[in-house]
Amino acid sequence: MASTPVDHSAPAPGTAASPQSTLERLRANPWLALIAVSFGLLMVQLDGSVVAIANPAIGKDLGASTAELQWVTNSYLIALAASMILGGKLGDRFGRRFYYLVGIGGFVVTSVAIGLVGSIEGVIVFRALQGVAGGILMPNTLGILRAVFPPKRFPLAVGIWGMVSAVSTSLGPIVGGLLVEHVDWESVFFLNLPIGIVALAFSAVVLAESKNSTGHHRFDIPGVVLLAAGMVALVFGIIKGETWGWTSAGTLGSIALGLALLVVFGWYETRREHPLLPMRLFRNRSLTTGAVMTLLNFFVMLGGIFFIMLYLQNVRGYTPVEAGVSTLPMSIASLFASPIGSQLTARFGARVTIPLGLTLSAAAMFSMLTWTVDSSYATMWPPFVAMGLGVGIVLPATAAAIIGNAPVEDGGVASGLQSTMLQIGGALGTSVLVTVIAGRVGSTLFGELTAAGVPTDTAHGLQQAEDAVTMGIAPVAGDMPAQLRAAVVEGSGQAFVNGLHSAVTVTGVLCVLGAVAAVIGIKSRAEEARNTSARSADAPEPAVAVAAH
Known part of the structure; x- marks a missing residue:
């Protein structure tokens, strides 16, 4: 691989090292680059899960409607999903370090603006802009690692990247x-200011610039527009599917429009000399399968965390902090699982590691079938550990399958593809599983209420509160007699648990099917080695310029 040389020679005896040579040594250290990109990753991933806790306080303080409050989350997710591949392409073409720093700066500025704006409309607008900044930042984290780590070390780097991601979430x-309980909701966003300042300062010093040496050519603006429009329509349809109904004209129309635009985008890209997203990447079976497995992994992770938090807080009555502490076994398991997953992937390949992780996630889901409205914590922590291990093992394996099978010059685009699949998987996980829970709650609520001792007429009236029960909230009123109140809480809790059981069954089955698909779709280590040797013999690797400035 051709690159611009960097002088690592020692200074002459008796002379002090010049500032430039010291800077070059810093920027030649890939582990410092890993630390630098971990700051940005920490900021984005922490923000995504922190804001979910802050939403009720935001709604109360700013007088937001339920629909407006949903857009605080949805505007961010849509903008993030729509901009990730573009962010990776910009880094590949014009400089990964530069666009990583731009993404951090934009994320910090929009975070502070959210805390200061003082209106729900302003929060929604700046959340969307924050999503764009995150979309520029995220893919360039892995793009930078792909450029600075040698192939044998790259899986380990991705494992640590995955560990930071999982633990932050x-x-x-x-x-x-x-923060919400002891400070205010604005502090959730202001937290990004000190993290971002440290990230900017450290990254500016230790990161070397890297980009493609492809010469001058016109940027693919039509491709940007088609991809962004397709992703916005698709993710919007997925998000609204739970509230509008999956068979409604609005949901089906939005999803169909998004898919149609993405098909047109794919057709258009095959006719471009320098496309935004090279379609040739999908000729690699392992890369394509890895992208689908990435979607499934975050379907499990974010969808699972969503209904687990509903169960802990609304059915079991835990505070947000208690619920977070209760899921620490999942965080700790992820902490160890990601580096282990990267090492297993380096030794045995993603074809072995991804099915292993998905099998653990399936075991976690099926074990939640034992949960009841009053389960002890002893029945909770084992599936938390299994889920943390499963998701943590799969994350670096899918990243290696996608980014490791892409040419170095397409590292940012491949990272953007992976990050996009993460967001789509998370949006699908929460939306689809809420629908599954709602369907089961609707079919069992009346029976569970009457079985708990609620009179038939009252139970019929309470069926109108199906949406609340889907969130794990019992539809009790202050003037209800104590005995009736207890019966409503018991029946509603049981109906929600029925829905939870349906959700974990669906998720567990998908994990099993995904494990089988990974074995079929991902190449063995021997096949990958043969293909790599054939590619090396047929053509030289395109040049990637790396400079220490």
Whole structure:
């Protein structure tokens, strides 16, 4: 691989090292680059889960409607999903370090603006802009690692990257709960200011610039527009599917429009000399399968965390901080699982590691079938550990399958593809599983209420509160007699648990099917080695410029 040389020679005896040579040594250290990108990753992932805890306080303080409050989350997710591949392409073409720093700066500025704006409309607008900044930042984290780590070390780097990602997401409820309870909701966003300043300062010093040496050519603006429009329509349809209904004209129309635009985007990209997203990447079976497995992994992770938090807080009565502390076994398991997953992937390949992780996640889901309205914590922590291990093992394996099978010059685009699949998987997980829970709650609520001792007429009236029960909230009123109130709480809790059992069954089955698909779709280590040797013999690797400035 051609690159611009960096002088690592020692200074002459008796002379002090020049500032430039010291800077070059810092920027030649890939582990410092890993630390630098971990700061940005921590900021984005922590923010995503912290804000979920802050939403009720935001709604109360700013007088937001339920629909407006949903857009605090949805505007961020849609903007993030729509901009990730573009962010990776910008880094590949014009400089990964530069766009990583731009993403951090934008994320910090929009975070502070959210805390200061003082209106729900302003919060929604700046959350969307924050999503764009995150979309520029995130793919360039892995793009930078792909450029600076040698192939043998790259899986380990991705494992540590995955560990930071998983732990940041899991710590969100604890950090968010503490800040909202003891400070205010604005502090959730102001937290990004000190993290971002440290990230900018450290990254500016230790990161070397890297980008493609492809010469001058016109940027694919039509591709950007088609991809962004398709992703916005698709993710919007997925998000609204739970509230509008999956068979409603609005949901089906939005999803169909999004898919149609993405098909047109794919057709258009095959006719571009320098496309935004090279379609040739999908000729690699392992890369394509890895992208689908990434979607499934975050379907499990974010969808699972969503209904677990509903169960802990609304059915069991835990505070947000207590719920966050209760799921620490999941965080700790993820902490160890990601580096282990990267090492297993380096030794045995993603074809072995991904099915292993998905099998653990399936075991976690099926073990939650034992949960009841008053389960002890002893029945909870084993599936938390299994889920943390499963998700943590799969994350670096899918990243290796996607980014490791992409040419170095497409590292940012491949990272953007992976990050996009993460967001789509998370949106699908929460939306689809809420629908599954709602369907089961609707079919069993009346029976569970009457079985708990609620009179038939009252039970019929309470069926109108199906939406509340789907969230784990018992539809009790202050003037209800104590005995009736207890019966409503018991029946509603049981109906929600029925829905939870349906959700974990669906998720567990998907994990089993995903494990089988990974074995079929991902190449063995021997096949990968043969293909790599053939590619090396047929053509030289395109140049990637790396500079220490």
